[in-house]
Amino acid sequence: MVETQECFPFHCFLKYLFTLVGLLLFLLDIALDILTVVSFYQDGSNVYMAVMIFLLLGSSVLLQVFSWLWYSDSLEKIESKVEKFTARHSLIKPLHFLQLRVYLRYAGVIETSTMDFLHCINNFRKGVWHSAREDVAVKLKHDLQMLRLFEAFSENTPQLTLILSRILQRGELELITGLKSLTSAAGIAFSVALYHRSMLIYLPEKCK
Numbered sequence: 001m002v003e004t005q006e007c008f009p010f011h012c013f014l015k016y017l018f019t020l021v022g023l024l025l026f027l028l029d030i031a032l033d034i035l036t037v038v039s040f041y042q043d044g045s046n047v048y049m050a051v052m053i054f055l056l057l058g059s060s061v062l063l064q065v066f067s068w069l070w071y072s073d074s075l076e077k078i079e080s081k082v083e084k085f086t087a088r089h090s091l092i093k094p095l096h097f098l099q100l101r102v103y104l105r106y107a108g109v110i111e112t113s114t115m116d117f118l119h120c121i122n123n124f125r126k127g128v129w130h131s132a133r134e135d136v137a138v139k140l141k142h143d144l145q146m147l148r149l150f151e152a153f154s155e156n157t158p159q160l161t162l163i164l165s166r167i168l169q170r171g172e173l174e175l176i177t178g179l180k181s182l183t184s185a186a187g188i189a190f191s192v193a194l195y196h197r198s199m200l201i202y203l204p205e206k207c208k
Contacts, residue, residue: 012120015197019113019141022148022194023106029156029187032180036163039176048166052159059155060099063147067101068093070143080108080140105144112140145191145198152191160184 033056040049071092086092086104095104163181167173 012117016113016117018194018197019109022190023110025183025187025190026102026106026148029183032176032183033159035176036180039174045166048162051162055155055158055162059151062154063150064096064099064101066150067105067143067147068096071096080111082107082111102144102147105140105147109140109144142198145195148191149195152188156184156187156191160188 033052037049037052037056040046040052083092083104086095092104095101160181163177163184167177167181
């Protein structure tokens with residue numbers, strides 16, 4: 001119990017911070033994907049542009065399939081309000097068809113994480129050392145991190161290889177390709193780290 005008390009406030013803040021940083025890296029990666037494709041087009045690197053688009057579309061379709069299968073098996077267990085709204089209005093399948101599955105899952109995770117964080121702080125002030133809402137966000141975060149892990153090795157890793165090969169071929173480092181290579185490497189590392197943290201919830205001694 002002492003160990004739980006010592007790590008409780010920091011544990012809540014760290015989980016919430018990782019969720020927000022993961023969202024920012026995800027949005028930054030999308031912006032740099034678009035800029036990289038545009039950069040390849042402007043340079044006349046049609047082969048690199050085609051491979052880049054193929055990786056983006058292939059990875060996205062793969063993740064939509066897994067996400068939809070997971071939703072199909074647990075529609076009755078949806079906890080977040082945003083996901084309940086989309087399920088009630090039969091929007092989950094159209095959103096997956098439009099390749100928007102990560103946005104839906106991130107909306108659910110941000111909602112539950114924010115409520116969990118506020119509930120955690122409120123409990124800490126009252127001297128309660130367990131957040132009952134923590135279990136609500138566990139499955140949402142775990143599914144999202146699993147999808148992000150798939151994305152890291154089906155999209156970010158091939159992209160990093162592609163961009164590094166182009167840099168070596170041209171013998172120069174451009175701003176966009178340099179930023180994209182850094183964000184791809186950071187995305188891979190962060191996805192693995194966050195998935196590892198999401199697995200810690202199943203351990204009896206989480207602080208250690």
